[in-house]
Amino acid sequence: MAILTQLAAASAAAGLPGRFEVHKVGDQYDVIGSEVADERGVLRPVSPLLDTPVTLAENERTVTGLIQAVADSLSVSVGRRVLTVLPLNVLGERTDQGFTEKPAREAIRAALAKARGDWVWTLNYDISSRTYYLNINRAR
Amino acid sequence: MTLLCAVLLGAPGVVFSYANGTVTVTTDYRRGVGMIVEGLRERYGWKVNYEDVPIVYRGDYDDLTAPTYQPKGPEDRALDPRVTAL
Numbered sequence: 001m002a003i004l005t006q007l008a009a010a011s012a013a014a015g016l017p018g019r020f021e022v023h024k025v026g027d028q029y030d031v032i033g034s035e036v037a038d039e040r041g042v043l044r045p046v047s048p049l050l051d052t053p054v055t056l057a058e059n060e061r062t063v064t065g066l067i068q069a070v071a072d073s074l075s076v077s078v079g080r081r082v083l084t085v086l087p088l089n090v091l092g093e094r095t096d097q098g099f100t101e102k103p104a105r106e107a108i109r110a111a112l113a114k115a116r117g118d119w120v121w122t123l124n125y126d127i128s129s130r131t132y133y134l135n136i137n138r139a140r
Numbered sequence: 141m142t143l144l145c146a147v148l149l150g151a152p153g154v155v156f157s158y159a160n161g162t163v164t165v166t167t168d169y170r171r172g173v174g175m176i177v178e179g180l181r182e183r184y185g186w187k188v189n190y191e192d193v194p195i196v197y198r199g200d201y202d203d204l205t206a207p208t209y210q211p212k213g214p215e216d217r218a219l220d221p222r223v224t225a226l
Contacts, residue, residue, distance in 0.1 A: 003165075003180070004188065007226075011173045014224045017200035018193030020173055029186065031177055033193030041197050048191055105189075118187055122174060125192040127201050127219040132192075139187045 050105035058098030063091040066111040081131040154179030172226035
């Protein structure tokens, strides 16, 4: 965790956009953008997208389908497009998970826990289209 | 004194340098934090998730739209986070 904390500090010291926090959850680490400059250049705390609570009824879906449903729910909640970039022909395991007011980050983590192998995500933000891209990748 | 030094490429644009038992990770790519996270995943197999910040401040991004290109609207521009070596 130390290197990730150093990375967040180095990014701030270098003046890169945003500030980042590091959290350890089980055997994973989350590097989360926590502050960003507003239109006037003043750093303000942000509510990370994946903190947004999602509610999804229990329904049999694939892991891919569940992650897509989380992204669709986020798009509606925050009024911005949240597109998924999912690997082909994997994450086809079936699950009947549902969520009630669960932070999207934990919903995604729970969904990926149902898949074979280890998976991580990268959430990128496209400035011009104001669109989030949720990339799911296999951990190596 | 023997100085052992190696430079290895990780994810595109991420460089791992080893010297005297210390690893230094650098990048000069945009989204430097995200790039280094990707490099750490690839090199060490760490399970690290990364979440961008939603950039709005003009000083935090570069407009890379080609001068000759006629954008069809405000979304039709190539805006990328400002780059600084990390």
